[in-house]
Amino acid sequence: MEDVLREMKNQCKPITLMGDGRSDSPGFSAKYMVYSFMEETTEKIVQVQLVQKTECSSSVAMEKVGMERALDAIIAQGLSIETVVTDRAPSIKKLMKDKYPSINHQFDVWHVCKGLKKKLLSLGKKKGMEDLLLWTRSITNHFWWCCQHCGQDSSVLKRRWISLLHHITGEHEWTVEGETYSCSHGSLEVYHNVILKFAPKRLHFTYDTMLARTELAVPDHNENVGRFQAVTREGVLRFKKIYSRTAKEWILKSMYEKKTNHYARELMSRTVENRTDINFRSNISRNVHPVSIAPEPAPSTEELLSKRRSRT
Structure with a gap:
């Protein structure tokens, strides 16, 4: 991510960022929230922040905290941000208005369409509105x-x-x-799918492991973003047929060129270099020090053992 930010800073142009949060589990029981910013023109991830539930008042509040940290980190690099595109969360809207009034804040069209569809489906369930x-x-x-x-x-x-x-x-x-x-007839979600490969929602990870797996998804995405659509030997664009449960019909999806993983060789090379550095461990730093999800410190083993015996 540092290389991508450095390249953008050298271009001396205002950038447009697209931000979104991704929870590590369905519903409102998330322990971690990953907030990511993607640069619009390159579609590369430029900043990722991992937030733990204990740092916030609720799981819903984690998105605001992650977004604020990520945006502050980008600003600290000296980049000029012209526009930030997010979902329609009221907390994000208020944050942008109060803390970043000079940045143009816009809503993601995908989220707007999602909200519109939800309202239409609700109206369609009423009597006389079935059509x-x-x-x-x-x-x-x-x-x-x-x-x-x-x-x-x-x-x-x-x-x-x-x-x-x-x-x-x-x-x-x-x-x-x-x-x-x-009439004229005629994504960050992709990146979140990459995270699923490294950190499936159905599995639990410690903070360090979750952070490492999330950061591994960044170079995987950045290296393969912008791949061309695959073609046959005759030069015809390739598609695959899938059944959409949302649309309830068969649709065509574009097939793209095979992914590469050159970033993995670079990571392995750096890992070997770090392991031979006697000062490697002292160089590790983290902006956030997670705490246990429990609301109070753990008692001694002896105390818990006495309580356990008292119940029998």
Whole structure:
């Protein structure tokens, strides 16, 4: 990550960061939260912070703590941050407004679409609104398309979004203020999947192990980001068929060139060098010193043994 940050600093250009948190377990029982920042143009991970539940008031609060630490670490490197893109968590929104007012804060379109879909599915369950379920996927796809092709112009985004009302009623050409319009028919989540390879959610790890496994996922991702789509000998793009449980239909997914792992050789080389350095252990430092998840210190073995015997 240091090499990536150094390269960006040398370019002397403001950067756009995409941030998101990933818990080590489903639901609200997470012990660890990994918050990562990805640079938009290169899609490389530039900062990762591991937060333990005992450092926060709740598992939900871990995302804010991780985000703040990660962003402060990047700022400390002297980089100029123009925009930060996150999910719509109220705590993150407040943090950006209060502590980083000079940074443009935007919401990730994927999370917005996810929230929109959830609301549409909820409405579709009401009596007389069943037909809305048939349009849910098309509506969310249309919103994504509007964001992708508005050229960062909010007025264009709004106009194209409202055009949905014409399309679903069978009206494919309409006039607004004298102008005639017509229909135009025609990720950090990937990185989180890489973390799953090194730190599966169904397995428990100590803090040091979780930190090491999380950091191993970074060079794996950064080395293989931007791979081209695989092609056949005839030069035809390759796809694979999968059944989407969300969409409830078969879809095509692009197949990409095989991953490389040159980073592993470099890590092994550095490991050998460090093991031959007599001062290696004294060079290890950590910004966060985790504590036990228990709310109070552990009593002596003798005390616990006496209590155990008293129950029999």
